[in-house]
Amino acid sequence: MYRLRAATATGVVAVLVGLGAGCGGGEPPEPDSDRTPALQTLEPSEQPSADASPSVEPGEEESLTIRQGAVRQVFELRIGVAAVSEDEANLSIGYESDPDDEQTEDVGGAAEESFDLDSGYTVTIDEIAQAQDEAEDLGEGTGVVTVTVTAPE
Numbered sequence: 001m002y003r004l005r006a007a008t009a010t011g012v013v014a015v016l017v018g019l020g021a022g023c024g025g026g027e028p029p030e031p032d033s034d035r036t037p038a039l040q041t042l043e044p045s046e047q048p049s050a051d052a053s054p055s056v057e058p059g060e061e062e063s064l065t066i067r068q069g070a071v072r073q074v075f076e077l078r079i080g081v082a083a084v085s086e087d088e089a090n091l092s093i094g095y096e097s098d099p100d101d102e103q104t105e106d107v108g109g110a111a112e113e114s115f116d117l118d119s120g121y122t123v124t125i126d127e128i129a130q131a132q133d134e135a136e137d138l139g140e141g142t143g144v145v146t147v148t149v150t151a152p153e
Contacts, residue, residue, distance in 0.1 A: 084143020
């Protein structure tokens, strides 16, 4: 049995070596002048611009529900629910284009209140609720806020 395994392993090695010998012999193929090279250096003026946010139609609206302590993104806005009371919510709004949060806007109010941001977006608090689940037992916020964000016209 041992000899059979050794012989089989030797045969497999011999076949692989034989296959490898047939490959790679001779001259490398000539580069195709019509093909684009895999790597290419671009001048600064040729660099593609990266638009981090998808295009937004003027006046487009999107609604989302955010739990207290969480941050969600809509359009280019990052909206976090900082605090929730029975009838008011405090939101912290940052921008995807501002990773250092230097332009964060804090707003707070009751359901059906709207806030016009410096960027032209409008944020409306649609609903404020308290979630009844294990979050309270874990010391996490239980507030849930539904907002509608309207893109600038």
